[in-house]
Amino acid sequence: MSVTVPKGFRAAGIAVGLKSTGKPDLALVVNDGPVHVVAAVFTSNRAQANPILWSRKAAEDRSARAIILNSGGANCFTGDFGYETTRLTAQAVAERLDLVADDVLVCSTGLIGTGDQRFRDRIVGGVPELVARLAADDAAAAAAILTTDSVEKTATYEGEGWSIGAMAKGAGMLAPGLATMLVVITTDAVLDAETADRALRRATAASFDRLDSDGCMSTNDQVTLLASGASGVAPEEDAFADALAGVCDRLAAQLQADAEGASHDIDIEVRGALSVEDAVEVGRSVARNNLFKAAIFGNDPNWGRVLAAIGTTEAVFDPYAVDVWFNGVRLCHAGAPDRPVEECDLSPRRTRVLIELFAGEATATIRTNDLTHDYVHENSAYSS
């Protein structure tokens, strides 16, 4: 159970043949109200899929009653035909639920360039069955949005009389910018649209935006928060925002743990930065350094590659006064080697790199993964 934990939501997931495996590939989440608040953040990639273009417009009035999601095709760079497919998909859902098309958001994930007539027919043709299956049980919905993911990603939170539910997918092209992957979050808390929007932006900035598995930003990322108000309880804004941040953080950790081909989950904590922006820039420069990532795969605590990476940033610090720790062992201090690398054990999957800049008080943690043979294999044609 995930998005149907809060009151006022139904969901469903079915297989319509978009995935060659025959697994579920079409999901629907419906907000039965009494209110229909939506807040959403989208990929900041300028190359945006048709469902992003549609959902951005449909969410402008901050109201949405349903969201339909498919795997098995990104419907990105599929031209006017692809945009019409998205519109027809929303239209089909709206007709069955007695709504207008603008009440329905659409998300797609899969191969860019996929979205032909067969793709359209399967989705639009599947809507009647999908709507018929709607229930307060969403197990099939969480499965239907997966692509190369190996496990479902869900998180819930129980407040005082209200709750949050969420489902996510994402295993590759995992470097969100102001948005991420496909995530649907539901709540039965009583929220106005502004509160929902503020809380969602704060939560995503500190969670998905600091996940950088492979440096590759998707064209289809979308995080959607739907609020039904069905609990009748209006939590304090801070309480709701903190709870939402916690849910997003747990989903981000699940995405990191299931990243394509990874053998290490690496948390890069940057301390002593002059600003959070500096801390994020420094952490991200390491997360995107292939030499660093390959070294971690080989259980090699190669601190020199950390310093070479952070030296390319504009952040305020003295490169010769930085401390670098790997899994609790300080390997570099004051511009020179410190403890012997042999003291550092990188065999566990969980890896912690700490970079102390001595430039201020700000801190941030970037989550990434190592660069492995399996990553190369899964993302080369050999795997498809």
Add this chain to the structure above:
Amino acid sequence: MSVTVPKGFRAAGIAVGLKSTGKPDLALVVNDGPVHVVAAVFTSNRAQANPILWSRKAAEDRSARAIILNSGGANCFTGDFGYETTRLTAQAVAERLDLVADDVLVCSTGLIGTGDQRFRDRIVGGVPELVARLAADDAAAAAAILTTDSVEKTATYEGEGWSIGAMAKGAGMLAPGLATMLVVITTDAVLDAETADRALRRATAASFDRLDSDGCMSTNDQVTLLASGASGVAPEEDAFADALAGVCDRLAAQLQADAEGASHDIDIEVRGALSVEDAVEVGRSVARNNLFKAAIFGNDPNWGRVLAAIGTTEAVFDPYAVDVWFNGVRLCHAGAPDRPVEECDLSPRRTRVLIELFAGEATATIRTNDLTHDYVHENSAYSS
């Protein structure tokens, strides 16, 4: 023969035990004049090795008589001790050649953090033999600067009575920013320091600066041009600059062809950009996209990953009006799939990606490589 092709230069290379293989690891190039012009560009990484700090200062007066280079240790992040090692190295060469230390530039390459007492003793202790071996034959010098390189990289140019010679190393951490790798270029043309500097900056900007094999900028990159004036011939500035640009371009191609673990040399040509800067930004965004690079390894012409990459840039263009060609086949046109991917053969090592932005007249080509199992293997601890 490379750097000793021009008149007025001697070189040598010997093994002093910095490399565990016993191969040559210490090289020296001496400019016997009559003039001793130097121009140099250095890594723009803020994390800079001790030899970079030294050489930058020593080249400030635009005069240098010798350059000593070692492989087997980067002498970067080795503290004050490491800087003193560099100074003692220059001093040892100066004493044997009756110069002052500031006449001697120093370059180092190898593992960051390497530069202890043994490292110092071997280099400084090797200088007498190195000087004794100086000759107008530089084969050992070109070998002595290699690390993971599999072949020597040299290039020469014969002008009307004057010539250029050059040697280079570089196989990993290959993404120069305003400089690159270790490169020594010699010429016997009569040049003033300003002309040499202008020509070198123009040549490196269009060659090494557009090589981005793995997105990882080194701490030790240095390109040095030494001019002896020994030919007595003063070429036109444009003739010299064009010749130098050609030499740098051929070296950049050799570096690309020998990149660690690569199975494809990928030239990403960006056309129709509003500015050269835009073209470079667009090309580099693709060159640094791991998903694109893994797809090429698998001979998969995944044009969607090209569009997802360029969509993250600030360059001026409409993502839905871009053409993308792989090896002469137009796979994307006007925001939709064009020719079938089956028409595209990516089995040859040489790979050409053409991106037509339709935004202006500027063009640039970025050279990169694919992301392979061998790259991961060579850069993980398994290989060391």
